[in-house]
Amino acid sequence: MAMAALRREGRRFAPLISPRPITAVRSSPIAPTYEDEGPIGVRYISTQVVRNRMKSVKNIQKITKAMKMVAASKLRAVQTKTENSRGLWQPFTALLGDLPSVDVKKSVVVTISSDKGLCGGINSTAVKISKGIRKLNSGPEKETKYVVLGEKAKAQLIRDSKKDIELIITELQKNPLNYTQVSVLADEILKNVEFDALRIVFNKFQSVVSFLPTVSTVLSPEIVEREAESGGKLGDLDNYEIEGGETKGEILQNLVEFQFSCVMFNAVLENACSEQGARMSAMDSSSRNAGDMLDRLTLTYNRTRQASITTELIEIISGASALEG
Amino acid sequence: MLRQASRLLAHRPILAARTRAFSTDLPASEQTADATFAEAWNKVIPNIDPPKTPLSFMQPRPPAPSSIPSKLTVNFVLPYASELATKEVDMVIVPATTGQMGVLPGHVATIAELKPGVLSVHEGNEVTKYFVSSGFVFIHANSFADIIAVVAVPLDQLDANLVQKGLTEFTSKLSSATTDLEKAEAQIGVDVHSALNSSLTG
Numbered sequence: 141m142a143m144a145a146l147r148r149e150g151r152r153f154a155p156l157i158s159p160r161p162i163t164a165v166r167s168s169p170i171a172p173t174y175e176d177e178g179p180i181g182v183r184y185i186s187t188q189v190v191r192n193r194m195k196s197v198k199n200i201q202k203i204t205k206a207m208k209m210v211a212a213s214k215l216r217a218v219q220t221k222t223e224n225s226r227g228l229w230q231p232f233t234a235l236l237g238d239l240p241s242v243d244v245k246k247s248v249v250v251t252i253s254s255d256k257g258l259c260g261g262i263n264s265t266a267v268k269i270s271k272g273i274r275k276l277n278s279g280p281e282k283e284t285k286y287v288v289l290g291e292k293a294k295a296q297l298i299r300d301s302k303k304d305i306e307l308i309i310t311e312l313q314k315n316p317l318n319y320t321q322v323s324v325l326a327d328e329i330l331k332n333v334e335f336d337a338l339r340i341v342f343n344k345f346q347s348v349v350s351f352l353p354t355v356s357t358v359l360s361p362e363i364v365e366r367e368a369e370s371g372g373k374l375g376d377l378d379n380y381e382i383e384g385g386e387t388k389g390e391i392l393q394n395l396v397e398f399q400f401s402c403v404m405f406n407a408v409l410e411n412a413c414s415e416q417g418a419r420m421s422a423m424d425s426s427s428r429n430a431g432d433m434l435d436r437l438t439l440t441y442n443r444t445r446q447a448s449i450t451t452e453l454i455e456i457i458s459g460a461s462a463l464e465g
Numbered sequence: 466m467l468r469q470a471s472r473l474l475a476h477r478p479i480l481a482a483r484t485r486a487f488s489t490d491l492p493a494s495e496q497t498a499d500a501t502f503a504e505a506w507n508k509v510i511p512n513i514d515p516p517k518t519p520l521s522f523m524q525p526r527p528p529a530p531s532s533i534p535s536k537l538t539v540n541f542v543l544p545y546a547s548e549l550a551t552k553e554v555d556m557v558i559v560p561a562t563t564g565q566m567g568v569l570p571g572h573v574a575t576i577a578e579l580k581p582g583v584l585s586v587h588e589g590n591e592v593t594k595y596f597v598s599s600g601f602v603f604i605h606a607n608s609f610a611d612i613i614a615v616v617a618v619p620l621d622q623l624d625a626n627l628v629q630k631g632l633t634e635f636t637s638k639l640s641s642a643t644t645d646l647e648k649a650e651a652q653i654g655v656d657v658h659s660a661l662n663s664s665l666t667g
Contacts, residue, residue, distance in 0.1 A: 221545065224545055224546045224547065227540065227547035227550060228542050228543075228613065229519060230519075230523055230540070230542075230611075231540060231542065231601075231611030233519045233523055234523070234605070235603045235611070238518050238519050238520045240502040240518050241502040241505055268513055269513070269516045272509070275509050276505055276506060276510070319545070319615065344517065353516040354516050354519070354522075355517075355518060356518070376574075376606075380574045380576045381573055381575045381576075382576055382577075383562070383563060383566065383575050384561060384577060384578060386562075386578070394578060394601075395576070395601060398601060398613070402613065405544055
């Protein structure tokens, strides 16, 4: 390893200890150019470095453009599904209302994020909102746990809240999203996690360029009953007759589980849509930046090329005029 | 590239106008619920905007009218589609756990769980029948009915032979089941298939 370090050092010092006399380096302020020496006396500036950079930037531009097209086609596929699933959670909110500021002891935050990166800032906003909700619900006797869906949120939350994470679920989008898969997932969460209120944090897809972080609250049956008794938003829940021989408690239990799976399904789809949309815009801006960079590099390249041609001409002409006398 | 981008954007109409009501349209009670959350959020986390809640994305429902309206407004939703969205009909018959339940405008507010069976929607002279797997139906005081089912198929897409085969298969599984879980699963299969059978014949 010491030999490798020495070799590395040797390579770094090599340009300075070259046996040839160091001539004045003429370099443009933007791109580094090296002076080469060909046959005796002729100097020309190499454009190799600039050309290499241009090639790599062009490749990056092609890759990001391709990624944008792929994201656009995936978005089209998921978007129809998402729009169709939007009607699913509305009846529940119409019946049970939405109480994000409900006062509970055990709240569980379900953070939905993507597995792959390069999708802009949506995962960090989801994590920031989750942490904010945790702060909002902090107090004596209150605790907040996390259920994490997706690699990106897992990486961010594991750093400071490792002991608060109950479940981590990744590779959700390996197979196309469907309700059966999400209901199995919801079942797992309901079985393993105790909660008074579940808050699902996701990015709602509003348009290709706009994603709104949203939090949906699902209350456990006991809390629903408590809120219904105390009046207020859920007060007229008691006016609803329960059809069938089951008690109100049993029906509420089934209702809450069904509500959770429906809301999760919509949330997962919306987040997938937002992920593809964000990836589209991120890749679009990066290919545009690559294009700008390519333009600037082309200008530098041309300048360098013309400078070297001019130098050659000057030397030839001055040599010829020196011979003439 | 920019032309393509604008073409893509034009194909996707901006959804905000359709799904999001303006904040001035929200009835006062919904605004207060959102407002308390937003205030509490802004006190604790002033730098970040509060997240949106489902209430801001929902069309508000009309309050209970004083006289019984003439039509029932039905929302029939499935995970993959909204079959009927705020459709005005005369009557729906839903397969509740206690049997077929007819819902007319002015029905008392009810929450009912559904068992596998036939759902029929009556509008004027036409009747549309679906077989639903299970779900819930909420009937609100303002003659709005929300039917949420997991799977719903029109009856003409059911194959009688497959139904018979499934029924015999699940009855044999039920008789040979050992654990409680297997028994429960086989029982569910038998229930669904016998409901399918009776919907095709009856």
